[in-house]
Amino acid sequence: MQPQVTGESVGNSRVGRLRQWLQGRRVGAFLITNLINIKYLTGFSGSSGYVLATGTSAGTSGCYFFTDFRYKEQSASEISSCDIVITKHDPIKFIIKFIEDKKIKKLAIEDTLCLRSYKMLSKRFALEALTDAVENIRMDKDEDELRHIKTAIQRAQTALLDIKPRIRVGVTERAIASMLENGLKAQGVEKLPFEIIVASGKYSSMPHARPTDKALEKGDLLIIDWGGESGGYFSDMTRTFLIGGGNDLGRKKEIYDIVLKANVRARESIKAGQSASDVDRAARAVIKDAGFAQYFGHSTGHGVGVEVHEKPYIAAVNKRQKIAENMVFTIEPGIYIPELGGVRIEDMVCVNGQAAQTITNLSRNLEIL
Ligand SMILES: [Mn+2]
Structure with missing residues (x-):
């Protein structure tokens, strides 16, 4: 269908x-x-x-x-x-x-x-x-569209919560992606918005890594980037987990905290009438001030609707794009350090009145699995 x-x-x-x-x-x-x-x-x-x-x-x-x-x-x-x-x-x-x-x-x-x-x-x-x-x-989403997008989010979140207890040392990235895909289908998702990203350990430093046969190891950062669908509308979100028991967790927790702060700061900064580049700057400033500017090489977000990447693009170059009521877009800062790993925390917001309402609501606290 x-x-x-x-x-x-x-x-x-x-x-x-x-x-x-x-x-x-x-x-x-x-x-x-x-x-x-x-x-x-x-x-x-x-x-x-x-x-x-x-x-x-x-x-x-x-x-x-x-x-x-x-x-x-x-x-x-x-x-x-x-x-x-x-x-x-x-x-x-x-x-x-x-x-x-x-x-x-x-x-x-x-x-x-x-x-x-x-x-x-x-x-x-x-x-x-x-x-x-x-x-x-x-870009101007109506109530019907927003309802579908929220259903798409709910399906995606439920599918992840269902498989999370099975994520542990020894399970491969591909197995996680396949469990999640089955879970999404079981939730009623007819079409995946994109191929699920499951990237662990050193692969997590590649923002768009494809799932491999690598098994999770102690101390791995694990990025899962996935989306749901409802009525032809998509959702898109990312959570990063830490696999317990490894060494050097301190540095990984440090970059997690910085990315989380950037995510929160950007979402809180959103106001109708400002430029998309201002939202990007809010996220980027946190990462830059912490000394990791060179490890955040993509833009902060993008619109989501009948396509998973659509206008508005939340990017430093996008000064002329004004943020307006009823826009739905992602906020997804990240830090990617070769060999150590990467962290990305992606949420979706809807501009509502003067501010933005966050419409994804899975916990953002660092979970050690
Ligand atoms: Mn995205």
Whole structure:
């Protein structure tokens, strides 16, 4: 089963917002080709489709969904916000004719449009490539979306708590990943947002390590980065554990405490209206002041929704991105020291009023397993 974006909020309100946004621009229509954006706008979960949104025109939906015969029935059951048009042969040729019949001269496209389609469209229309038009709308989560994201979090957290008693010396990273994956499926997760990261000992210093056949050893730092899903929406979180009984635990506890402080400081610093780069700086300053700046080489967080990595990106370079109400994103500082190991603590927040509410709630105290 393909996960679906469900609920009444899909469709009219999202397409409506997009068309409203289009009104302020001097284009006749906007052709959306990114399937994730199409799924977000319409609820369509198939693998072939196009959306054409026109400015307001009284008495019509003003929005057309194109697909082929294979998805005729599916699109009819999933989509209520657009008029459905079944294409024949080459869908782009069909859509060109459709747009020409509407006397539209200037067409907006997504800047991710493939070159073949671009070449065909550019012969017939004046094109304007838009960057992140739908992605920007996606940042503003509604209640329905937030409910799914919270369910995705709950499924992920429950799955981890269920397997935690089985994490001990001698168990391999791969076995932990596989237990966790089974647990997520048992919780109702239909699609994993990404391959689970289980990284122990020296492998934990690689932020995106893949699980190996390495067995847990005494004194290992253990990073588990995993996510859940509900209704096509994802969650993403990371916890780091320490396997008891080893030497040199003091240094590992020290970096854990610094990362935890950075995580807390960043979450507490979040205010609507500030720049994403300010949130990044709040986390980075803690790690820098402790003397570990060179060991925190990735950005502080990212948005999560119908994609596990989406806008807003919480990064030092992202000064122009303002934090706004209803954004959902991660806070995930880390310190990674080759040979010693790594620590990352990742939570998700929702901007609510002036501050941020943390929506992941597994304990962040260092647990020695
Ligand atoms: Mn993440």
